[in-house]
Amino acid sequence: MPMVDTPKPIMPSGTLPMLILRVLHSGSLHGYAIAQRIHVLSTEVLAVEEGLLYPTLQKILLKGWVTAEWGISETNRKVRFYRLTPEGRKQLKTELAGYDRVTQAIQAILRTA
C-alpha cells in the first residue's frame, strides 16, 4: 500500500471553489470530470486531489451554489452530475471580480517592487 503523503499545496488556497464553479459554468459535470477539466484546462499544472475535491463539493452544495442530480457517465454508470444554480452563477461573478482585483494588485506589486 502506498504511503499517504500530505498533499502539497499546489492550488492557491481558497481558489478551488471558484475553479469548480468556473468549470461548471459551461454545463454540468460529475466529480471526476471536474477534477479532470481543471487539470486539463490548467495545462496540467493544477491537480485536484480527491481528498480536497469532495469536501469542497459538499461545502458548495450546502451553500446552494450547485445542485447534484443523477445522470449516466460515459462508462454507463449511474453517477451524480453537479450543476451551477443561479446563486452559484452570482457567486462565481463576485469571486471572479474579487480575484481579478487581487491578482492585479499582486501583479502591480511584483512589477514595481
Next chain:
Amino acid sequence: MTELLRRLRYLLNRRRFDEELQSDMEFHREMAAREGRPNFGQDFGNTLRLREQAREAWGWTWIDRLSQDLRYAARMLVRSPGFTLTAVLVLAIGIGVNVSAFSLFNMVALKPLPVRDPDSLVRLERRSPEIVAGEMPYASVIFYRDHAKTLSAVMAVMGVPPMEIESDAQPAHASFATANYFAELGTTPTLGRLFDPTRDDDAGAPPVVVLSHEFWLRRFGGDPSVVGTTIHLNSKQATVIGVTPYAFATLGGQNPDIWMPIAQQPYFVEGSKALTDTSAGVVRMWGRLAPGVTAQMAEHELLALTDELRRQHPKDVWDGEYIKSDPGGHLQVMQPEMYQVAAMVALLTLLILAVACANLGGLLLARGVTREHEIGIRVAVGASQMRIFRQLFTESLLLAILGSVSGLALGYTALRVALQQMNAPKWLSAVPDWRVLLFVIGMTCIAAVFFGFAPALQIARQRQRKTLARQLLVAAQVAASCVLLIVAALLVRATHHALYSDPGFGYEQVLSIDPGLGRHGYTPAAARNYLNELQSRLRGLPGVTSVSLVKLPPMGHTISKIGAEVAGRPLDIYPNWVDAEFFRTMGIPILLGRNFLPGETNVVIVSQSLARAQWRGENPVGKPYWGHDIVIGVVGNARINSLNEDDTVEEYEPAQLADMPDMVVTIKIAGAPDGLIPAAKGIVQSLDPKVFPEIRLLKSAFRHEMQSVELAALAISGIGIVAVLLAAVGIIGLVAFTVSQRIKEVAIRLALGARQAQVLTAVLGQFRWPVVCGLMAGVGFAAATSRVLRKFLFGVSNLDPASYTTAIVVLAAMLALAAFLPARRALRVDMAKALHHD
C-alpha cells in the same frame, strides 16, 4: 432554502447522502484507475477517512461521535448496575429536591394566573415613606377608577369576618367584590351567572350571592337547583345566582366561600359606612393597565390623582402618599422579603445538590481506579486525553440525565402530595410546565459538570490515584452537610422555642369577641354604651375572672407597627390601645409605675424591652415619650402582635372614645374557655341582632399560627437528614474504597504486629484534615449567612450555641461511624489471602 435548512436536510437524510458520496468517490477511483493517472492513484489513501473528511462539511460528525459515546456509556452503566443505581438515586434526591422547590416558586411567582390577559393585572397599594397599607378606602378606589386613564379597569375586594349562613354552627368565609371582578378575569360560571356590571353594581339591586365551587359541594351537596334559591347571611336574605368554576383563579389567591357585590355591602352589613368613609382602608385594589401603558406611567398618573384627592380630603391623605403597583397576574404578589425567603430555600436545596454531586464525584473517582486497566488499553491504542475525557464526561451526562428524569418524577410526586395536603387552589397543577423543564435541563448540565468534570479530567490524565481530589470532595460534602444540619437544628430549636416558650401573655384561657361595631356604623358614643353593657353582662357569666378591651387583639387580623429609631438603632414598635383591665386579663405583669386611670390621656405604658432600649436601665416612669406623652408604667414583654419576633418592643396607650367602634373584648375564664362561647354569643346577639361577632379561642388561634412553623421546621429537618444520609453514604463509599486500595498495606502492617488503632489512624489519616476543614467552613458559612433566617427563628439567636453544637456532634458522629464501619472490615482481613493476591 437557506443553508441551515440544507444542513438539516443532510442530517435527516444522512444515510442517503453518505451513499451518494460513496458512489461519487468510487466512480472517481474507477475512472482514475481506468485512465491510469498516477497522481490520482497516489492520493487514494484511506477511503473511509476521505469520506469522513468530506462529510465533515455537513457539520454533523459530532452527532455520530456523541451517539457512539452514548452507546458506549450506556453499556458501561448497564454492566455495573449497583453503581448506576446508587448514582441515579443520589442524583434523583439532589435534583428532585431542587425541582420541587423551583416548581413551588414557579407556581407562586412565575406561572401566570389562568385568567384573561394576566400580564396587565396590577395590584395597587397605598404607601407613604412611613406607612405601608394593603387596604384603601373604597371612596378613593372609586375616585381613581373614575379618573385614571392609564387603567382600563379597577377592581376592589373587601374581605369581611366570617358570616353566619342560615343558622349553621360553621360560619362561611365571605368577600365583597366589585361587579366587574369576574368579567375582568374572564371567569365562566359552573352554574347560573356571575356578577354582571350592568345589574349588580347598584345598592338598590336585588341582593345576590355567588357560591364558590367548593362551598357549593360542601354546603349544598353540589345540588344544581341551588341557583335561584334564597339563603340568609347574617340573617340577610339574598338570592344565589351562580357557582364559580372548579379551577377558579382569584386575584391574590383569596378563596372565600361566598362572593357578594360590593355595591350591596351596606345591605349585608347593616349600618356600615365602609363604602363612603374616605379615611379607613377597607378594600384591596386591583387594576388592569390600559393597552400600551407601563406600570410606571400608571403610577405617575395615580400620583397626580392622589394629590387631587388630598385637595378634596386634606385630612385623609398622608404626607407623601403614593400608589404602588406590583404585577398582579400571579398567585402571589411577591414582596422583597419573599424573595429573600426564596433565595434562602434555593441556597439550602442547592447545598443538597452540592452534597449529592460531591458524593457522586467521589464514587466516580473510585470507579476510575477500577477502570485503570480499560483506560490504559484505550490510551495504548491511541486515544487522546481529550477523547477519553469526552467519553467519561458523556457517561456522567448520561447519569445526570437519568438522575434528572428520576428527580423530575420525585419532584412531581412530592408536589402533588403537597398540593393535596395544602388545600391549594384547584387550578394549580403539579405537572411540570416549560419553565420547570428548562430548569431541569439546566440542573442536569450543572450537576453533570459538578460531579463529572473534575473526575473525568483526573481520570483522563490518569491521576485518579491522587488523594487531593478525594480530600477536596470530602471537605465539600462535610461543609455542605454541616450548613444544612445547622440550619435544620436552628429551625427545630426555634419551633420548640415558639411552641413552648412564654410569649409574655396568657392565651390558654382567653376568649376574644370582635363585635365589629365600626363595620356596622356605630358612633363612638354608641359603641361605648354597647361595650359597657356587653362587658358587664359578660362579667356576670360563671367562671369569668376579668373582661377587658383591646384595639389590636393577639393573633388578630390587623397589626400596627411603627418603624422608629431608638438611640440610633432601627426598632419596630408595636403600639396598642387598651383599657386598664387588659394587663390583668392577658396576665401581663406591671413591673414599674402604675396602670391607666379611667379617662386618662397623654400617658403611655411601655414594655420592659422598650424601656431598656430607650432609657438604658434608667427608670422611665415620669419621663416624656415622643413629645406629648408621659410614661406612667412599665409592663412585661408580650409579643401580642409579633409572635415571630423576639426583639420587638410594645407600647400601650389608653383607649379613647374615638377608638370604641374598633375595640375587641377579651375575656379571661377560670376554667376551660370552650364552654363559654354559646353564652357569649347569646349575649352579643341579644344586645343588637344585626351585630355578628367573631368569637375566638386564643389558644386555637395560637396553635393555628404555630402549625405552619412546625411544618416548615419538619420539612427543613427532613432535608437536613437527607443531606446527612447522603454525606454518610458518600463517606462510607470513599473510605471503603480507600481501604480496599490499601488492603495489602493493612495486611503487612498487621502482620508486622501493628496494633489495630495504629492501622486505623494510618488508613483514615488522609480524611482527618478534610473533615476538620469542611466542618470549619460549614460553621463559618452558616454563621455568616443565617442572619437572613432571623425572622423564622422566633427569637432564637442565629448563632445559638446549642444548635451549632448539636449539628456538629451529630455530623461528627455520623462521619465517624461512616468511616469506622468499612475500616473495621479491613482489620478483619485475611492476611494470607490479601498478601497472596496478585
